[in-house]
Amino acid sequence: MALELCAAVVLLAAWLSLVHRRLEAQIYLYATQSAAIAGIAFLVSILYATPLLAVTGGLIVGLNVVVIPWLLRRILRDLRIPPEINMLVSVRMSALAGLGCLLLSVAVIGPLTPLAEIPAAGLLPIAVTVVLIGLFTTATRRKAFSQVLGILGMENGVFLAGIALTYGLGLLLELGIAANLFVLAIVSRLFLHRMKDTFDTVDADVLRSLEG
Amino acid sequence: MIYPTAPEALLEAMLAAMLSGVITGLLGRADSRRMARVSFAFSVLGCALMAALALGILLDGMSFSLAAGVPGGTSASPLLAVSFSSDPLSGLFLFLLGFVGGAISVASLGYVDRYVHERPATLASFFALFLATMALVVLAGTVFAFLLAWEAMTLVSYFLVVHEHSAWEVRRAGLTYLVMSHAAAAAILVSMILLSIGTGTTSFAQMATLAGGLSPLVRDCVFLAAVIGFGTKAGLVPFHIWLPEAHPSAPSNVSALMSGVMIKIGVFGVLRIVFQVLGVGPDWWGFLLLALGGLSAIVGVLNAIAQHDLKRLLAFHSVENIGIIFMGLGAALVFLSLGSSVLAALALLAAVLHTLNHGLFKALLFLGAGAVVGATGTRDMEKMGGVVRAMPGVALGFLVGAMAISALPPFNGFVSEWLLFQAFFGAFATGSLSTEIAFTVAAATLALASGLAAYCFVKAFGVTFLARPRSSAAAEVSEDAPGSMRGGMALLAGACLAIGVVPSLFLGLFEGTLRELTGAGLPSYSPWAWLSSLPRPAPGSPDAGGTIAFGIVAVLLAVGIVAAWGFRRIGAKAPAESVPMWDCGMDAPSARMEYTASGYAQPMLRVFSAFYRPQQHSALTELGGARPGVLAKTQEFETEVEYPLVERGYNPLADGFFSLARRVGRLQSGGIHAYLAYMILTLVVLLIAVRFFGGVGP
Known part of the structure; x- marks a missing residue:
């Protein structure tokens, strides 16, 4: 029951990130989503007696819930990024697209036969939905900052998929992802600083002028 | 022959030696000559172990099969299964690789030390890696292992080709090589995937038993893709254009290895996929190979004649000899489709023997050319000449190679070409008129190619080594190649002579391969056959005796030479008088x-002007005077030949690709959102495809 609740929070957070316009709120949504995934990790580790997964959960809490949101808020403050999100697609269309992602992944992942052997496989369609929504967010936001948020959302989806399929047996893999994520946050921070310096904006559309 | 060790141990020792060669080459500075020597010494050791393993497989019945684990275990896609195993075919090519590679490694000790000035240790490291990857290709038992080793071999050889990459032509040759190899790998991938899907397995051994059940169309596609892919690697016309660019650009020991061994791996691929896996096919398969082989032989040798760049000349001769090998393969396929396995065995014996022979004498020639090019600093034959006095050892080795490649007895080239003629003439016993006509043409083509090859090597040897130096660089050559280089060449030259004089001693190496690929082995021959004859199988009379007695010929020749020398010594009453040469x-x-x-x-x-379309430039520099044209001071004369295949075939193709790329380039809007949208679209389409067109994997 608690597992389903957490999964619902993950899904809802992903979907809300599509329709919410304030960046600050987006960061909180990301933190909430990460916390829910950490919860899932703990629950699964108890259910299937895989203590390693608890380590993963702890990592998520530490990194995604605390450190990365803090980093993001600092970027937001330092670069004085406008708090409103600038979208290429209207909010209504985004919301519909989010539902479309959910439908697609349930339709595709649900019937895969080999998954029947994996108990926590019910999480997989949600994980794929989160990845798809993250990708969609990345593609439809104008600001480089909100694109970073989209990519972070995708990484969360990958985490969730890892938990669903391996119950933490892929600890090494997840550690790899965690390291990756941290590097991503740092690189994007540097990148945004450099972009702000060069173009005086974090609007990714200016990159068009670099076309070869 | 009794081996004290298991084949696995030999294999591991071989790989360990090669790996040590790779690592020692990388340790220390790239320009360390000492490290290069150590690394080449490891290559020599590895090659010796390789040859020992090959002999164990071929003569001692050794065999092994190793399955390597893939990360992800057995639940991973069965397409990714990796295994290495031995059979007579792999043993045969392993022997070629071990012996020729070993001789070249010995020669490299001295060659790289004296003539390679850029990063010798790096070169040695890649050289060892190249040898190891070729061994793995030959031993690969599954599709994935094969492709992995194949790509590694291609990439490593690319780095060897562009070793002296400061020159623009070298980089350009490397690019041509890489692009052609890439296309070839794609074709090979197509043929192997068609086979894997059709038979449901990726192991070559299992495929061979199941491939007969494929539909004729799939079999034809597999055959064509394999011929294109492996033919490109082998340098078969019309896929050969990389070869005359890449071989001259590489350092000469690498040219020797590429020309002597690597292009033979293409032949190996055809044997593996077409002969072993597909087996008997329709007769047009054989005729296609026969035609492409004949075309390669003629195009190769005609182009070689027009070259003044010594290494380019040798490279075109590789095309010619690959053509001869493919003619043998084609003949074997035709005979198989006609149900005549004895003739097929003979044709195949000619082809694989010529494969080994060409490996020996082409490596020898490239090493000789490398020594001369290194000593004179030019590849232009017009600037060589007179080198025989300073480099008698190299000249002797080159002469042996030149005679062997020109198919002159008592060297090995004669044996294999003679066997091929025998196979062609055997076609008259099949009773099919179209076959008889085709093989008459094939025999004539082979005769023409051999004759032209001899013509060409008179030039290659004469202009390079004889007469007076044609340039100051050639005149300044003062010392013979290093001892190890002459040693390596002597190994190869000795093998050329041995196979040429007593070929029957070496036939045991081919027995297993012939039996496996054609169903017929060598006809029985007496233990003394080596002294008298080569077996000539004829339908109806399996033990029809030999037609030529190499041993006796050689003994008579030796006796004749000794007698002539003796008579000269005895008969020479007055000492010869030396006088100045008549100088007109x-x-x-x-x-x-x-x-x-x-x-x-x-x-x-002139004779083949329709082929060459020569463009002649001649320029007179006048001295002036009352009657122009009489007192000419200098005259320059230059001939250029066209390469219509490149100009009208490959260049338009490349242009087409570029214009297509420009059109596709419009997708590249520069906007990051567009790129991300492409990603989403791809992902969604893939997911839908998975949903509606079934899953992948188990």
Whole structure:
């Protein structure tokens, strides 16, 4: 029951990130989503007696819930990024697209036969939905900052998929992802600083002028 | 032959030696000559172990099969299964690789030390890696293992080709090589995937038993893709264009290894996929190979005649010899489709023997050329000449190679070409008129190619080594190649002579391969056959005796030479008198009065002008005076030949690709959102495809 609740929070957070316009709120949504995934990790580790997964959960809490949101808020403050999100697609269309992602992944992942052997496989369609929504967010936001948020959302989806399929047996893999994520946050921070310096904006559309 | 060790141990020792070669080459500075020597020594050791393993497989019945684990375990896609195993075919090519590679490694010790000035240790490291990857290709038992090793081999050889990458032509040759190899790998991938899907397995051994059940269309596609892919690697016309660019650009020991061994891996691929897996096919398969082989032989040798770049000349001769090998393969396929396995065995014996032979003498020739090019600093034959006095060892080795490649007895080239003629003439026993006509043409083509090859090597040897130096660089050559280089060449030359004189001693190496691929082995031959004859199988009379007695010929030749020498010593009453040479009343004869390579090639350029479309430039520099044209000071004469295949075939193709790329380039809007949208679209389409067109994997 608690597992389903957490999964619902993950899904809802992903979907809300599509329709919410304030960046600050987006960061909180990301933190909430990460916390829910950490919860899932703990629950699964108890259910299937895989203590390693608890380590993963702890990592998520530490990194995604605390450190990365803090980093993001600092970027937001330092670069004085406008708090409103600038979208290429209207909010209504985004919301519909989010539902479309959910439908697609349930339709595709649900019937895969080999998954029947994996108990926590019910999480997989949600994980794929989160990845798809993250990708969609990345593609439809104008600001480089909100694109970073989209990519972070995708990484969360990958985490969730890892938990669903391996119950933490892929600890090494997840550690790899965690390291990756941290590097991503740092690189994007540097990148945004450099972009702000060069173009005086974090609007990714200016990159068009670099076309070869 | 009893081996004290298991084949696995030999294999591991071989790989360990090669790996040590790779690592020692990388340790220390790239320009460390000592590290290069250590690394080449490891290559020599590895090659010796390889040859020992091959002999164990071929003569001692050794076999092994190793399955390597893939990360992800057995639940991973069965397409990714990796295994390495031995069979007579892999043993045969492993022997070629071990022996020729070993001789080249020995020669490299001295060659790289003296003639390679850039990063010798790096070169040695890649060299060892190249040898190891080729061994793995030959031993691969599954599709994935094969492709992995194949790609590694291609990439490593690319780095060897562009070793002296400061020159623009070298980089360009490397690019041509890489692009052609890439296309070839794609074709090979297509053929192997078609086979894997059709048979449901990726192991070559299992495929061979199941491939008969494939539909004729799939079999034809597999055959064509394999011929294109492996033919490109082998340098078969019309896929050969990389070869005359890449071989001259590489350092000469690498050219020797590529020409002597690597292009043979293409032949190996055809044997593996077409002969072993597909087996008997329709007769047009064989006729296609026969036609492509004949075309390669003629195109290769005609182009070689027009070259003045010594290494490019040798490279075109590789095309010619690959053509001869493919003619043998084609003949074997035709005979198999006609149900005549004895003739097929004979044709295949000719082809694989020529594969080994060409490996021996082409490596020898490239090493010789490398020594001369290294000593004179030029590849242009018009600037060589007279080198025989300073480099007698190299000249002797080159002469042996030149005679062998020209199919002159008592060297090995004669044996394999003679066997091929025998196979062609055997076609008259099949009773099919179209086959008889085709093989008559094939025999004539082979005769023409052999004759032209001899013509060409008179030029290659004569202009390079004989007469007076044609340039100051050639005149300054003062010492023979290093001892190890002459040693490596002596190994190869000795093998050329041995196979040429007592070929029957070496036939045991081929027995297993022939039996496996054609169903017929060598006809029984007496233990003394080596002294008298080669077996000549004829339908109806399996033990029809030999037609030529190499051993006796050799003994007679030796006796004759000794007798002539003896008579000369005894009969020489008065000592020979030495007098100045008659110089037609001119001043002392100079190099400018010599026969040039261009001059030598002129008659052929005229006779085959339809092929060459020669463009001649001649320029007179006038001295002036009352009657122009009488007092000419200098005359320059230059001939260029066209390469219509490149100009009208490959260049338009490349242009087409570029314009297509520009059109596709419009997708590249520069907007990051567009790129991300492409990603989403791809992902969604893939997911939908998975949903509606079934899953992948188990």
